[in-house]
Amino acid sequence: MKICVIAPVVLQGGPRASLQEFAPAAWPGSQVEVVSLDRGPVSIESEYEDALAAPDIVAKAKAAEVNGFDAVIIDCMLDPGLGAAREQVSIPVVGPAQASMHLAAMLGASFSVITVLQRLVPPLHERARRYGVLDKLASVRAIEIPVLDLEGNPRAAVEPLVEQAVLAVEHDGAHGIVFGCTGMAGLARAVGEGLCQRKYRVPVIDPGIAALKVAETLVSLRLAHSKLTFPTPASKTVVGYPSLG
């Protein structure tokens, strides 16, 4: 199967490392390709940037369907454009927040999300409410490292992530950890080990990879989102978005 990962940002000065993260995690036979945006923000740390990313995410999802991809992943923890893209295509579109929060809800009584910046706490809290898992959310915490700094040196985030995860367990009652930014890809094992050293054996979920596995699952089960919830919009004039004409 072919999975299209949309990195929902405009890349500046070289591609993001997304492909390296996703390819090894895919099942044998899954092909992963990464595309980024032509129009949008350079990183997403607000509802505002989520909104700027959404139109071109829909365009890229439509292109992926036309080009024979079997599923789409929107590689950002705010799940920008998820509903809009699902309306426009019939292949599964998967958001890391939705996939990882539901996975965490399956694995324990509660979970905390650890994200990059305090300013992302309200949007992530809102995603938990939107997806119906608010009563399992113990807290949202932040390590106060911006996304672009994180991508430059992800390893530097391990220690702050462990620190916040321990606080989530001890103060907030978390029984699991979900990373609150897909830029934290690849750090789940190290953070899980840090927690184990304090005797906390809890799942630590990397949301981008979780989204990949959910996408593969949906394709293999021939499932996709409901067209009663996400009906295809009528064809109408659109001004200012040539790719969505």
Next chain:
Amino acid sequence: MKICVIAPVVLQGGPRASLQEFAPAAWPGSQVEVVSLDRGPVSIESEYEDALAAPDIVAKAKAAEVNGFDAVIIDCMLDPGLGAAREQVSIPVVGPAQASMHLAAMLGASFSVITVLQRLVPPLHERARRYGVLDKLASVRAIEIPVLDLEGNPRAAVEPLVEQAVLAVEHDGAHGIVFGCTGMAGLARAVGEGLCQRKYRVPVIDPGIAALKVAETLVSLRLAHSKLTFPTPASKTVVGYPSLG
């Protein structure tokens, strides 16, 4: 005070009637101006069109703040761009869905939303969940008349609206009615009278006007949305949105 109403669509072939609807409803001393979008859809009947409208809504809200407006209303029942615009400005930004659903929740044990098309049921249901009033929502119903048809001949919608409102009361347990499209502006009194003829004395809320009154209230009380929930985004490069550069 000066209120900016953003008609979140690109107008084709003449302005929408918005000004005529809002001006008479404003308090003496309130000035209402209507702007529409340069980039976006021609009508909003999906999450997809909501997403296409959002970026220019933010641009128009920022311009309104710069130009001395005291508050902004986004004149569409999906509240497109509400969170994103609130992050970018400090003056109140009001959405008709949020304003009218909370007003309805104050006035009775439950309410139904009557919208234009069946396809809008899931997004409106989702707005009720987002705003925390889902347990007061009796149902969302549709009259199956598209927005643009409705705007051409709003009076034709009265009878179908009364019919659906009666079903909402009798079958779904609604104790109040909220219009599910701001294109239904001006029809609340007629629909209320239709319900009264069946002995149902329930509030019928026109969401656009409700948003205007909430905006005036917020300005007069010197209130605005919380900057802890909607923090101002850091200034960053944006590609493809010159008005938001």
Next chain:
Amino acid sequence: MKICVIAPVVLQGGPRASLQEFAPAAWPGSQVEVVSLDRGPVSIESEYEDALAAPDIVAKAKAAEVNGFDAVIIDCMLDPGLGAAREQVSIPVVGPAQASMHLAAMLGASFSVITVLQRLVPPLHERARRYGVLDKLASVRAIEIPVLDLEGNPRAAVEPLVEQAVLAVEHDGAHGIVFGCTGMAGLARAVGEGLCQRKYRVPVIDPGIAALKVAETLVSLRLAHSKLTFPTPASKTVVGYPSLG
């Protein structure tokens, strides 16, 4: 329009300052009159005093309707007699707790109520549950100053209010503040400034004034509470309440 503010207490030794608070906040053309009770408590700080106030509140609301008022406000944060009065009249009856809590819910992800005495925490918590906004309530806190002391020297409450509001933000996750007593009228701006000095730009809501603006809004929109939720009682013998005979 004419708004009747019911100060739901028996005044002893001079009128409450209510009129001075409400009149300047009213829209031009709104006339505000204040009445107090002939039968009831001298202040309301319990469900017990709420119950003692309710019968005469209903009598005063009925009198207001007969006398041509367009709306009624019950000037107490427990909203005493709100449902009972709504049953007996058709003009809007607005409670400060309901109006301010829904307004706060529109403006941010969460809010705290700061009231006078710890003993009012359970009744205010119960009001949040009754109105369906419990999941937005971060906490209820108290400054431990009784209502009658507060009314004698409201300015003295500013510092304790700021202190509790800061604790609400920092410890309880509040994104907005609602005063938990209408005796705190006039202090919202000072408390808001105190919060701003700590960099917290959050709405601070004065519930009595919020109720006034909601009442004006309802009158201007020709809306009132649902008669399906609040049906008019049958006429029956009543013993011991001559004003309700």
Next chain:
Amino acid sequence: MKICVIAPVVLQGGPRASLQEFAPAAWPGSQVEVVSLDRGPVSIESEYEDALAAPDIVAKAKAAEVNGFDAVIIDCMLDPGLGAAREQVSIPVVGPAQASMHLAAMLGASFSVITVLQRLVPPLHERARRYGVLDKLASVRAIEIPVLDLEGNPRAAVEPLVEQAVLAVEHDGAHGIVFGCTGMAGLARAVGEGLCQRKYRVPVIDPGIAALKVAETLVSLRLAHSKLTFPTPASKTVVGYPSLG
């Protein structure tokens, strides 16, 4: 033990049959006395009448405590004055709605309340929300017989009660039945048998008797309501209620 049943109405033309209902249901050794009100309505079928009954209910509850009663029952399905009375006394005060709804919640996945008049549906729905059992409430239905008619000829209510109970089971998904008026006392067995004839073996709860048993249980366990939830009010001047001076 001595239990005081407050019939929260002013009796006209002879005592209600309450004592005959309660005495046989009491444990050996329990003594039941019934008092009615000096001030209040003649029956309670609205929030308005609930409010008129509450002050004298508190007075009677205080008198009961002074006179050595071990517990108080407020014999009306709206639980009028429950919180206010609990604040003023330390002996248990039990409301039929609260007692019977929690009992029903223990016995099955859901329950419906069958009351006298349609107009009582919203207040009873509100009680379920207040007590935290709303998600177990399948529906509230009415037989459209006023309380005073019911008390004149309770047997006539059996058939309509069975009819509504069957509709509750078949249409609303009820797995249990709670009577929505204490005037239905004594009919539970007949209604239960009516349901059994249709093969529905579900609990049918008589709320007044349920309240009695909960009161006896609390006394025997030396339990009462929490004084953190229902703190004793400060002693203050009260105008117009000599019995509460």
Next chain:
Amino acid sequence: MKICVIAPVVLQGGPRASLQEFAPAAWPGSQVEVVSLDRGPVSIESEYEDALAAPDIVAKAKAAEVNGFDAVIIDCMLDPGLGAAREQVSIPVVGPAQASMHLAAMLGASFSVITVLQRLVPPLHERARRYGVLDKLASVRAIEIPVLDLEGNPRAAVEPLVEQAVLAVEHDGAHGIVFGCTGMAGLARAVGEGLCQRKYRVPVIDPGIAALKVAETLVSLRLAHSKLTFPTPASKTVVGYPSLG
């Protein structure tokens, strides 16, 4: 009436003290007998041990019904086998967790459960969710004394129970206390007094005795669990449980 208390463990080295606890608490005329299991764990401190106890609990409940008992109590705070036993018999089967949590919900705005071991916190939290009272649960706390140690010297638990109960009140907002293990039987009064010394007059509920009183109440009201929620299973082959063949 005859009540069968199932001590859901295999006793080793002498009977549990259950009978001494229950007999004095029963109404005159109630006869209490205690049975223990032939197959199962020696104590229940996990979902695993709950599962091992359940089959023989059902067998003992069936035997109790055959032998003319009027009700069954499962004397463990996890309510093991409650649903399964209710399916197999028509006499009331009562679980201490369900009975005590609903009783606590009647008596105050919130309650905490104080149990033996931290490892029981998730199962008890889950019971609160299962019974629909999660929003009244302030916290679950543990004294870190295993059940079998507790039964050897229950008095030693009073001080730790008071300590945790005070923390529950002061830190978690509890307005009532429910013991989280039926091995704490007999300690409610001492713990309540310890709380009173700190000025906290809150109910302290002994769940086993609460279950007894609920069982007696159900028998006296001729009530039992709903057979729509707990339908009798079809008769089928069972392998390996001779007592249930």
Next chain:
Amino acid sequence: MKICVIAPVVLQGGPRASLQEFAPAAWPGSQVEVVSLDRGPVSIESEYEDALAAPDIVAKAKAAEVNGFDAVIIDCMLDPGLGAAREQVSIPVVGPAQASMHLAAMLGASFSVITVLQRLVPPLHERARRYGVLDKLASVRAIEIPVLDLEGNPRAAVEPLVEQAVLAVEHDGAHGIVFGCTGMAGLARAVGEGLCQRKYRVPVIDPGIAALKVAETLVSLRLAHSKLTFPTPASKTVVGYPSLG
């Protein structure tokens, strides 16, 4: 990876077809083995049979871990023994109800479960509550075919499944369908096609296969259930379960 599927019943007269269902759905490299129980019921259609199956499910899960399996699936829609087994092992244990309900919650606004017998409606409703997805559950419906009949001739269930699924969509507002019995394995495509013929493009989820894919996902992500939610029980004497001694 090696996945152990526990068919949680005692097989009589030949193995269930489980292996044929699971093997083709597994990723290349996944090995699936099926074990059944030595002690338990012959089919599970009640909480009672769920309880009888649980002890040997735990024994089989422990054996699977010892024998080097990477994950365990409990092949029954009631998820019998899920929590108990998770306490005893560290490898992931997956239940079809939990896996499929969360998957359905990701794919649309609501879903219905279609099961074999009406008597399974309450337990399945309870599972939705337990897993926190109750507010997404539109309904539970039954085709009234017992499990063992279903397994004899699964194709005969397609038409009744389509019929109930259409009712779920049209009457209950379902936007997705989850099979309520793992004996319906292999029918999802046919039922989905039946719905498509009525223009309903909604996901139809086969819970056993969904559980397999979730198990594979967890293994590949090195994730398992939280040991804070499911702590390993202390080693204690057990009577009557030699396989768990």
